Amino acid sequence: MKVAVFSTKAYDRQFLEAANSLTQLSTEETSTKQCLHELVFFEPRLSRDTAILAAGFPAVCVFVHDQVDASTLEILASQGTRLVVLRCAGFNNVDLQAAADLGITVVRVPAYSPYGVAEHAVGLILSLNRKIHRAYNRVREANFSLEGLLGFNLNGRTVGIIGTGKIGLILGQIMKGFGCQILAYDVYRNPELEKLGGKYVELPELFANSDIISLHCPLTPETHHLINAETIKQMKSKVMLINTSRGALIDTQAVIEGLKSRKIGSLGVDVYEQESELFFEDLSGEIIQDDVFQRLTTFPNVLITGHQAFFTEEALHNIAETTFANISDVEQGRPCPNEIRAQPEVEAKALVG
Ligand code: NAD
16 A cells, blocks of 8 residues: 655654565575555655645554644545554544544554553653762763762652553563552552552552652543642652653643642653654754743753653564554455544543553
């Protein structure tokens, strides 16, 4: 199938092209390469303004910040596109109802990097606790003072995990290995977490007793601004907050106030509510207009990464493999297990990242 790939970076191209190549042995035992699908790579994000690039393509392949809203879908449909292929799990950027109305199929990659994301969360925890981000800069400037670098032992501390699906469970397993106690909150209990010794509690108990709180639930209307001025008040003094899920789980302004009052001891985030204006681009020569984000970067006890928790070789490989399996299923008229439709219960989980 001919596929217009939007928001392409060099790493996307590398992994997608590799997964798209089929190596075949000829009779002389010289190998030849054949491609599964015809890929055309575009750097811009898909939006109503760039949809014209997909004219004549039966499929478009998109990522988390592409705008697959009703107006974009109408343009795509009028140009012959019948398939939207998400190379990510979340589909909050796709108007599923509009796609259904226009006869456009939508497929995604439901899981690709649970270990990568959990391990990145642990990286944030370790760096913030032992101030490795600060120590790195100090040593490069021959400043070997230890003032301000005091950490604490993770052993014996309590980690509160909100959302104990694939990623939250792995984080629990890793933190258990450090000798931490695990408190958990989820709308469904995960027996695997309980087997680890993790204890499910209501949110107020988790907030009141956790030294570290890590968010691993999807963004839904129920979890929007789950961390806010009221819930921060319920937390332990000097709590460490980690968010590798979705930016809008946190009311950033409330967290800034919590950091200023020292109620929040440290903050590690891989996601940010307004990240689509910033992340995945080199803006080092630009004037950043987002004052809330800029304020966050001024705190010595805040560590921000730009939505890179998923970014491992294994994840990019898995994304590419599943993407082409999805396209081939649809092309050959097979049922695709990763098709998503506008259904109420699916909509409730629609904001997974
Ligand atoms: P998952 O679906 O396996 O687990 C999510 C869990 O959250 C489920 O157990 C679900 O029951 C629970 N949940 C749903 N609503 C809840 C609520 N109101 N309160 C508490 N828990 C609730 O998803 P996953 O693969 O573990 O992914 C977790 C999150 O990680 C995703 O939502 C996504 O936003 C984020 N993510 C981030 C990156 C990244 O690169 N930073 C990559 C992939 C996923």
